[in-house]
Amino acid sequence: DVKVTQSSRYLVKRTGEKVFLECVQDMDHENMFWYRQDPGLGLRLIYFSYDVKMKEKGDIPEGYSVSREKKERFSLILESASTNQTSMYLCASSRENSPLHFGNGTRLTVT
Amino acid sequence: SQQGEEDPQALSIQEGENATMNCSYKTSINNLQWYRQNSGRGLVHLILIRSNEREKHSGRLRVTLDTSKKSSSLLITASRAADTASYFCATPFNTNAGKSTFGDGTTLTVKP
Numbered sequence: 429d430v431k432v433t434q435s436s437r438y439l440v441k442r443t444g445e446k447v448f449l450e451c452v453q454d455m456d457h458e459n460m461f462w463y464r465q466d467p468g469l470g471l472r473l474i475y476f477s478y479d480v481k482m483k484e485k486g487d488i489p490e491g492y493s494v495s496r497e498k499k500e501r502f503s504l505i506l507e508s509a510s511t512n513q514t515s516m517y518l519c520a521s522s523r524e525n526s527p528l529h530f531g532n533g534t535r536l537t538v539t
Numbered sequence: 540s541q542q543g544e545e546d547p548q549a550l551s552i553q554e555g556e557n558a559t560m561n562c563s564y565k566t567s568i569n570n571l572q573w574y575r576q577n578s579g580r581g582l583v584h585l586i587l588i589r590s591n592e593r594e595k596h597s598g599r600l601r602v603t604l605d606t607s608k609k610s611s612s613l614l615i616t617a618s619r620a621a622d623t624a625s626y627f628c629a630t631p632f633n634t635n636a637g638k639s640t641f642g643d644g645t646t647l648t649v650k651p
Contacts, residue, residue: 432573432581448599455551459632461632461638463641470641472643473638473640475629476638484638486638517628518581518582520565520581520582522632524632525569525570525631525632525633526640527574527584527587528582528584528629529580529584530581530583532581533579533581
């Protein structure tokens with residue numbers, strides 16, 4: 429079974445801090461994704477990557493950046509956390525045209 | 540706007556009843572995917588139906604696809620309390636068509 433591991437289940441950070449959310453997958457998938465999920469807004473794509481060192485903006489990239497230095501790892505970076513970035517963050521990976529495999533999510537609270 | 544859009548937004552039924560959720564999408568696809576999410580967890584892939592298929596079964600799940608109407612439905616038969624979750628449809632990701640897109644989901648509550 430594919431395993432997608434997010435480094436933290438819960439995270440509390442202060443406004444202005446730099447925040448790193450890490451995601452690792454073990455199935456050699458080309459594609460990796462970061463979503464955020466908020467009540468009433470569904471899943472919104474922040475960034476995705478289809479290859480090492482490649483990244484593409486999703487629907488809501490503002491305030492975020494990503495890094496994919498190795499195929500198995502996709503990091504989401506909040507350069508200066510703000511309270512409106514309090515959310516559930518979901519990482520996923522997939523092959524082309526195939527189902528996404530999600531991690532268990534990181535619930536981030538910015539105070 | 541979102542491509543996968545589920546309907547209804549919320550559904551509450553008794554154990555043993557069937558639950559039907561609908562999904563509409565906007566673009567051409569080569570498959571459509573359904574996912575389930577338990578509260579506070581990540582999404583789990585349930586079933587994929589290809590564009591040349593009209594119906595697919597997996598256990599108590601039945602998925603239909605109508606590419607002419609750009610719609611799909613998920614039927615859960617003989618529901619159980621453990622089926623309580625949110626259900627999402629999604630169009631697939633590929634580098635030509637662009638990103639996979641999820642709707643807002645249907646929240647299913649199955650009362651024991």
